[in-house]
Amino acid sequence: MPTPDWPPASRCFDLRTPDGHVVHARQCGPDSGEPWLVLHGGPGSGCSPSMAAWFDPxxxxxxxxxxxxxxxxxxxGTRRRNTVTALLADLEQLRTTLGIARWGVVGGSWGAALALAYADRFPDAVSALVLRGTFLTGFDDVQALFNARGAGRDLLRGIDGRGEGFPAARGRLLVATEMLQLGTDVQKLNIATQWQRAERRLLRLRPHVGPQTRQQQVALVHKYRIQAHYLYRRAGLGRAALLMAAARIGARGLPVTLLHGLQDNVCQPENALRLSAAIPQARLVWVPGGHLAEGAMAQALGAAIRASAWSVGA
Known part of the structure; x- marks a missing residue:
């Protein structure tokens, strides 16, 4: 498996969409290689160059x-024309611009939900799916993050924090969404910092220490503005819609690998079981560890990509 020092050899470019967005992309490996699309989580996080280490250069x-x-x-950080429909159109524009007939798609967390929506919307474009820790955008997915008694009970604490269940979680998200868009600079940064702190606890990461540059602060606000925007609306998808999409994908016999961390407390393990039932031919792999694509999960991703490569580009 390639080492993480491979990504610097990558090539970056910008894709201009018809409606005024500019999608930044990184491309690694030879143009003649087996094509794979990587969909990041978040929403709003962006791709890390280290993700390229899952692939053979x-x-x-x-x-x-x-x-x-x-x-x-x-x-x-804009919410303007930022919908799942637009994201799917961007991916198709990217594929055709690069001259790729079909590609495998790797998605983690929110990226796995987007991968399912993409494979359903453009079935002829996708030759294999590798999904890690899928976030199914259902009521319970959001509630698990924002419910006062859920795994993410500290997330957005103090923002309309009374009550429990999805209505209360949605109320906190609405306040956060509007504040991250219309609040003062101090209010925006306070919410984004609070969100990041709680998210790192949820992911079992150490708290961020030390001062942040102005550029880092702005990037943090942008990230959580996008995340609040999508989570408040359940990304315009919802669990029922994604499971129906999964069933249609299953009926086509598309090669699918489902990876889920045994200690994942961000995306529910039940999601992997639901997807496995909807896609009977899917290979379900339980991986030691939590939600992040590191350690055993990173190795499992590389192995799943190599195992799926026979179908990519076919």
Whole structure:
């Protein structure tokens, strides 16, 4: 498996969409390699160059776009024309621009939900799916993050924090969404910092220490503005819609690998079981560890990509 020092050899470019967005993308590996699309989580996080380490630099052509408003895409942090329908259109524009007939798709967390929607909407474009820790955008997915008694009970604490269940979680998200859009600079940064702190606890990461530059602060606000925007609306998808999409994907016999961490407390393990039932031919792999694509999960991703490569580009 390639080492993480491979990504610097990648090539970055910008894709201009017909409606005024600029989607930043990174491409790694030879143009003649087996094509793979990588969909990041978040929403709003952007792709990390380290994701390229899942691929063989001599065998695979990996394309890593930052979704609308995320990371290096522009305008950064915008909710304008930022919908799942638009994201799917961007992916198709990216594929045709690069001259790729079909590609495998790797998605983690929110990226796995987007991968399911993409494979359902453009069935002829996708030759294999590798999904990690799928977020199914259902009521219970959001509630698990924002419910006062859920795993993410500290997330957005103090923002309309009374009550429990999805209505209360949605109320906190609405306040956060509007504040991240219309609040003062101090209010925006306070909410984004609070969100990041709680998210790192949920992911079992150490708290961020030390001062942040102004550029880092702005990027943090942009990230959580996009995330609040999508989570409040359940991304315009919802669990029922995604499971129906999964069933249609299953009926086509598309090769699918489902990876889920045994200790994942961000995306429910039940999601993997639901997808496995909807896609009977899917290979379900339980991986030691939590939600992040590191350690055993990173190795499992590389193995799943190599195992799926026979069908990519076929």
């Amino acid at each position: 001599l065998r695979h052509r990996a394309v890593l776009p930052d979704q609308r408003g995320a990371s290096r895409s522009r305008p950064a």
